[in-house]
Amino acid sequence: MFFTRSRPKRYIFSKGIDDTLIGVYNAYLFVARFFKEAFTKPFHFRVVVDQCFEIGLRSLTLITLTGFVTGVVFTKQSRPSLEVFGAASWLPSLISIALVRALGSLVTALICAGKVGSSIGAELGSMRVTEQIDAMEVSAVNPFKYLVVTRVWATVIAVPILSLYCTTVGLLGSYLNVHTHEDTSFISFMESAFEAISFIDLFTAVAKSVVFGFTIGMIGTYKGFNASQGTRGVGRAANQAVVLSMFLIFIEEIVIVQISNWIKFF
């Protein structure tokens, strides 16, 4: 398929600027093609499910560990400040606000960008440079649908689930820490934790994770699908996928927080 514009011979601004603009335009075409092909048959459900498991398996240990440690450490570090005001009983609400609104989805997204984004970039990149993608195309299978669309769906589905999981593990970690200091029951801990959370918080958290998942999948597949120049290109695709998706995740975090604050304001 001929959707990538090749580089013009003469530069309009300078090589750097022109290349960036063309890169952005090509990325735009890639994303547009995703939306065109994501909702039409064939769907390759099996591949999507397989990919979801793959993503889960690849990142579960790290997410569990990071979520748990975040919960424990964050609670431990916040306690002294709250105790100064005699407000240690607010710990559960503070932690749950922090985890649900920001940390859970952000930590998960960053871990997935590192583990999942890079492996998608490397996998598709090596398939590109060894002509496996061409081989797919000549056997009348649309590689964009089979490789790109399925992986983006998988990250869009898996990353929010992993984020909720990460948040839950973080709350458990936090509870363990609270429990060693006070005799709070698990139920009452959770009650006060969720009291502080509104529906819009949860909704924003999930929406944010969907956006993060989309970003990770899209960038990993884009970099891999358009890899070139042999094995070096594969490494570069994996590397760029991580850097670029982490960068975008931070920007998106800021933008989404702004938007959700506006929504709450009205």
Add this chain to the structure above:
Amino acid sequence: MTEKHYIQHTINKEEKVISIREVYKSFGDLHVLRGVNLDVYKGENIVVLGRSGTGKSVLIKLLVGLLKQDRGTINVLGQEVSQLKAKELDALRLRVGFSFQNSALYDSMNIRQNLEFPLVMNRKQLTPKEIGLLVDEVLDAVGLKDKKEQLPSDLSGGQRKRIGIARTLILKPEIMLYDEPTSGLDPITSAEINELINEVQERYNTSSIIITHDLTCAKETADRVAMLLDGMFVSVGSFEEVFATQEERIQSFYNYNFTK
């Protein structure tokens, strides 16, 4: 060295399966193909010879729409390739087998899954049992029945090549495109592949384009030879005809192959 010894297949000179007219293709400033003309007839093996980087791979990629020519027309099985819509192109691709220079096996799948893949994706009406039988048939044809559950990375280069050919054969294509089927292989394995190519021609009455710089392969498999030089076919004919010329570069191509 044996000449092509059995010619039991029938070449129908009336029926063109591929017709290439005045095709140009460049990448930036690099003019790779500069006015290519070629006809391929039903049931014939045509060998395309040419030095590395003359655009042989580019030429067959144009035939299946992996690349698009800048100018000229390419007609495959009665259809103008560059004019086809995605669906029509896919239908055409199922009738044309493309075996890649580096095999291009899916390295996340084992050999059986590699061979099943084109069937599972394109022949939805087949039962798993029928698919299994077809897999066995092509594995038998390439002589690698015992490798079914291995991964491509466990195979040698020659075995991978044969599996690559098997994967394209499984759809019973009317045209086969072989990109350097014998490059990097020892003479005995090469001879086996040459035999396989001739066997495919006989068994399925396919027409084939075989790209190579291996003159032994050319001699054994070719009904006709086409010599690509400077982006054009400068000479097309039987092996003897093409190398009977005084043209220096064709001669040196011959000499380097056989006197080294």
